[in-house]
Amino acid sequence: MEQSPDVAPRRILVTGLSTFWGGRVAQLLESDPRIEAVVGVDPDSPSRELDRTEFVRVGPEHTAIERIIRAARIDTVVDTRMTLDLGRIGRTAAHENNVIGTLNLLAACSAGDSPVRRVVFRSSGLFYGCSRSDPGYFTESDRPPDRHPTAAGRDLLEAEAAVAAFRSRMPGVSVIVLRFADVLGTEVDSTMVRFLSLPVIPSITGFDPRLQFVDQEDAVHALGHAVSKAPSGTFNIAADGVLVLSEAASLIGRRLAPLIPPIGTGASISTLRRFGLPLSEELSGQLRYGRAMDNRAFKGTGFHFRFTSREAVLGLRNHLILDPVIRGARSPYRYEPEVEEFLRRSPLVEATHGDSSTAGS
């Protein structure tokens, strides 16, 4: 394996700050005193309370990034921006973010005298697609399908191709691509989480696919590990253990309803989606053929998954039981630019961190 980064990351740009991914990784990074600065960008406001991360609103195409990188002397970019869950956002908007956004971001990192030395790109197991001829565990060297069957998959392949091209164009920059399995957790609002939260879980008649998950805490720490410790390369991020759907359902305490017909599955799924069920084109492949990945390469870099796939599912179950109880007690975080400005800049606020490079220079 290659060695850890020659230069420790000091000044980090996080994309997708408004999402679970960007927000949580920014929180993780800003709590590390060795990191001087964290800048987060996103078209939307942050959804998590941040202590010293600076937020800059950018357009969905991420065009203004180069100026931010140069001005803040960013050495590491953590790109969590990919939106592959097309349930929420239209295809065109997703394409804008996923493909055009990636191209613009990489262009910003490859300018002649760019200070960027490390790029961490969040990808997904969706890369490998789902088919009958799949191996039981995808390894990082496996090729994606020639023509990806889903729109999000095609976006992802284009984006990964751009990252691969960037990697060969910029030999001096470490590029870490992380392909995540489905993340489960209290803070994740994905099609898979909503699907598993249904009172009765629909499945395709006669299929009980193998599925693999990763707990949200492991997912965030995997990004942190990629920032500071992982060598350049592509890694699968999936917890130990592969479950079958019926097993996952019974762990959650849900009944499985194998009612989606095995023929004409696509049409039934889009009909059910119209009725508001959390299903997607991407999920449909998984419900038939399943998908699992070999996680040993990432473990080989020294990362330890704290939760297995089974424990991730059990975690989701506990959340589903407790959520109605504690929902009222939590007041959701709302981003108020003036408050954030005050907390970061006002001389009246005492710096809580030893390193106060962001607080009143």
Next chain:
Amino acid sequence: MGPNGSGAPPSERLPDEDAIEAIRDLLPAVEEGRDFDDWGRSEAFVSRVEPLLDFYYRHWFRVEVEGIGNVPSEGGALLVSNHSGALPPDAPMVMQAIRNEHPNPRALYMLVEHWFKGYPGVSMLAARMGLVPAHPENAQRLLHDEGRLAIVFPEGQKGSRKLAWQKYRLRRFGRGGFVRTAARADVPIVPVAVIGAEESMPIFAHFRALEKLTGLIYFPLTPTFPHFGLAAALMYLPAKFKICFMEPIRPEDFPAGLRGDPAAVQELAEEVRSRIQTRLDLEVGARRSVWTG
């Protein structure tokens, strides 16, 4: 590397093998209290259908086993067997032979063509029984990394679609993929000869048109199919079975430089095939009746 290559090493990753070797041991631990393993095999399910398998094993086919000691008690090993019968009963009977007769009755994984993953019901039940698509990466992980027992039928469909009068003539052993698999995984090959399966569900003819129409891999005429419909799947003729596990061929006995040499692979595949064929000829010649042995 394709246009979508990720920068990871391309799929033929020989130079990286040392790195792969180093991370081999990072396998997930076995979690207690699960009904399924990570391949989707379910010991609970196998135990549930065991009475049926055992009925066929003990009373219907009256299976006689020879050389069970040739199946290693631990570590990976690749069983290689002949294959026959419209819905081949050889795989479950070999599995049952190991469960019933072996001192360490281990799970047996069956490496088969991935077609089964496409059929509703079959896909689910097959995986629970221990069928795993015969993908090179699956074989390597099962045999080398996890040290499990797996069986392959190198004749594949060519074996099971054979017509009644072609019985006990082994088909071509593919392109010797199983030899490469065993060599790469560094595990012994255990040749297995199954006698009786040929007569338990003979095929008299194939209906190509119905094959196309139904999308099945074949649509045969057997003593019970298609007139008994799907129930025919359980209607085997009561042929007497004999399963011979033969002397293993250990990796140290593989010719040197086997992996890079297609001719040597072909030669060893042929050697395994002729050992099985010789044993079949011997056993078939010695038996007095198909039904009583």
